[in-house]
Amino acid sequence: xxxxxxxxxxxxxxLIKLRLYTPICLCFPLQDASSQSQIIDTLTKxxxxxxxxxxxxxxxxxxxxxxxxxxxxxxxxxxDKTSRLIVKDLTHNxxxxxxxxxxxxxxxxxxxxxxxxxxxKGLPTxxxxxxxxxxxxxxxxxxxxxxxxxxxxxxxxxxHGLGQVIRIFSKACHNEPFTDEELLQGNRARDNLIPLFxxxxxxxxxxLDHLIVKPSATSPPxxxxxxxxxxxAYFHFPSSSxxxxxxxxxxxxxxxxxxxxxxxxxNDALSAxxxxxxxxxRSSRLPPQTTSTFARAVDVRxxxxxxxxxxxxxxxxxxxxxxxxxxxxxSLRSLASSLRLALNPSDLxxxxxxxxxxxxxxxDKSSITYGANMDLSTDIFFSSWAKLACYNLDFNLGxxxxxxxxxxxxxxxxxLMYLMPIDRSGGIDAAICLRDEDLEGLKEDREFGEYAxxxx
Numbered sequence: 001x002x003x004x005x006x007x008x009x010x011x012x013x014x015l016i017k018l019r020l021y022t023p024i025c026l027c028f029p030l031q032d033a034s035s036q037s038q039i040i041d042t043l044t045k046x047x048x049x050x051x052x053x054x055x056x057x058x059x060x061x062x063x064x065x066x067x068x069x070x071x072x073x074x075x076x077x078x079x080d081k082t083s084r085l086i087v088k089d090l091t092h093n094x095x096x097x098x099x100x101x102x103x104x105x106x107x108x109x110x111x112x113x114x115x116x117x118x119x120x121k122g123l124p125t126x127x128x129x130x131x132x133x134x135x136x137x138x139x140x141x142x143x144x145x146x147x148x149x150x151x152x153x154x155x156x157x158x159x160h161g162l163g164q165v166i167r168i169f170s171k172a173c174h175n176e177p178f179t180d181e182e183l184l185q186g187n188r189a190r191d192n193l194i195p196l197f198x199x200x201x202x203x204x205x206x207x208l209d210h211l212i213v214k215p216s217a218t219s220p221p222x223x224x225x226x227x228x229x230x231x232x233a234y235f236h237f238p239s240s241s242x243x244x245x246x247x248x249x250x251x252x253x254x255x256x257x258x259x260x261x262x263x264x265x266x267n268d269a270l271s272a273x274x275x276x277x278x279x280x281x282r283s284s285r286l287p288p289q290t291t292s293t294f295a296r297a298v299d300v301r302x303x304x305x306x307x308x309x310x311x312x313x314x315x316x317x318x319x320x321x322x323x324x325x326x327x328x329x330x331s332l333r334s335l336a337s338s339l340r341l342a343l344n345p346s347d348l349x350x351x352x353x354x355x356x357x358x359x360x361x362x363x364d365k366s367s368i369t370y371g372a373n374m375d376l377s378t379d380i381f382f383s384s385w386a387k388l389a390c391y392n393l394d395f396n397l398g399x400x401x402x403x404x405x406x407x408x409x410x411x412x413x414x415x416l417m418y419l420m421p422i423d424r425s426g427g428i429d430a431a432i433c434l435r436d437e438d439l440e441g442l443k444e445d446r447e448f449g450e451y452a453x454x455x456x
Contacts (some may be wrong), residue, residue, distance in 0.1 A: 099145025
C-alpha cells in the first residue's frame with residue numbers, strides 16, 4: 001500500500017487524547033458448524049474488496065510529536081498486516097455462553113465480554129503506545145452462533161462512519177459494486193471539509209465552554225476515596241413505549257414552551273426521559289442545587305452539506321445543563337423541546353466551525369477535549385446508534401439477519417450511555433453505565449419501569 005494515507009486523517013481525530021474504539025457486535029444464529037470455512041472465506045474476500053477500494057481502512061493510527069504537555073497529532077500510515085479479520089473458535093470455551101443461552105437472556109452485557117470478542121483489552125488506552133489499526137473485525141464462533149464484532153478507531157471515524165463502513169462491507173461480501181458516491185465520499189480528503197472563520201479576527205466564544213479545559217480543572221485534587229463501583233446494563237424500550245414517550249413529549253404544550261420547536265423526534269423524547277429518570281435517581285444522594293449536563297453526540301454532516309456516505313469523524317456534542325431540582329420537576333415535553341432546540345442547524349454549523357478554527361489555530365491541542373470539565377457522577381455523555389441499519393445486513397453468510405446488535409462489555413465509565421440500533425420490532429435497547437446504587441435505583445424505579453425492561 002504505497003499511497004500516502006495522511007490525507008485521510010480526520011481533523012477532529014487530533015482531539016481524542018486516548019486510543020478509543022467504537023465497537024459493535026452483530027449476533028447471528030449458526031446451526032451448521034461445518035459452514036465455518038465458507039463464512040471465513042466470504043468475510044475474507046469481502047474484506048479484500050473493501051480494502052482495495054478504501055485503502056485507508058487497512059492503515060494504522062500513530063501519534064506524532066507526543067511530549068510533556070502536548071498530545072501530538074494523530075496520523076494514518078500504512079500497515080504491514082495484510083488482513084483485518086481475526087477468527088476465534090470459542091465453541092469449546094466453557095466460559096463463553098452458547099447462542100441459545102444468550103438468546104434466552106436477551107444478550108446482556110454480562111455475557112458479552114469485549115476482551116474475548118475483540119483484541120481490545122479495555123477502553124480507552126494511551127495514544128502513545130503501539131500503532132492501532134483503523135478498522136478490524138473479529139468473527140467469534142460459539143455454540144450455535146456467530147458473534148461478528150466490528151471496531152473503528154475513533155480518531156478516524158465516528159459511530160455513523162463505522163455504520164457506513166459495515167454497510168459497504170456487507171456489499172463487498174455480496175460482491176456488489178460500490179457506487180461512485182460511496183467511493184468519492186469514502187475516500188474524500190478530510191483537511192478542508194469545514195470552512196474556517198477569519199483567522200485574524202476569530203476569538204472562541206461560549207460555544208466552546210465545554211471543549212476547552214479550564215486551568216483550575218487541569219489538576220484536580222487527588223481523592224482519597226475509592227471510585228464508586230459501576231456496571232454496564234441494557235434496558236429495552238419496546239416500540240409501544242417509544243410511541244408513548246414521543247406522544248407525551250409532542251403534546252401541544254411543548255410548542256408553547258419553546259415556540260421555535262415545531263416537532264419532537266422519538267430520539268429526543270427517549271433521550272430526555274433517560275436524562276430525567278437518571279437525574280431523579282441521582283437526586284437522592286446529591287444536593288438539589290447540583291447541576292447536571294447532558295452531552296449529546298450529534299452528527300453534523302448535514303449542517304455542512306456533507307453526504308451521509310462520508311466515512312470519517314464528523315461529530316460534535318450539544319450541551320444542556322439544568323439543576324437536579326428542575327430536572328425532576330420539569331415536564332418531559334419541555335425537556336425534550338430543549339434538547340431539540342439545541343439541534344438548530346445554524347447553531348450546530350457555527351459551533352463546529354468555531355471548534356475547527358480554534359483547533360487549527362492552537363498548536364498544543366491538549367487543552368481541547370470533548371466534554372471538558374464535566375463531572376460524570378452528575379453529568380451524562382450520550383450517543384445514539386439508533387439509525388444504524390445493522391439489523392438489515394447479512395454479509396452473504398447464509399445465516400439471515402442478526403438476532404441482536406450489541407456493544408460488548410468493556411471498562412466502566414460512569415455516566416456513559418448509548419442507544420443501540422432500532423431492532424426489527426421497532427424497539428431500542430439503551431446501554432447505560434452508572435454507579436451500582438444509581439443503576440439499582442433506576443432498575444427499581446416505578447416510572448422508569450413503565451417504559452423500560454431490564455436486560456442487564
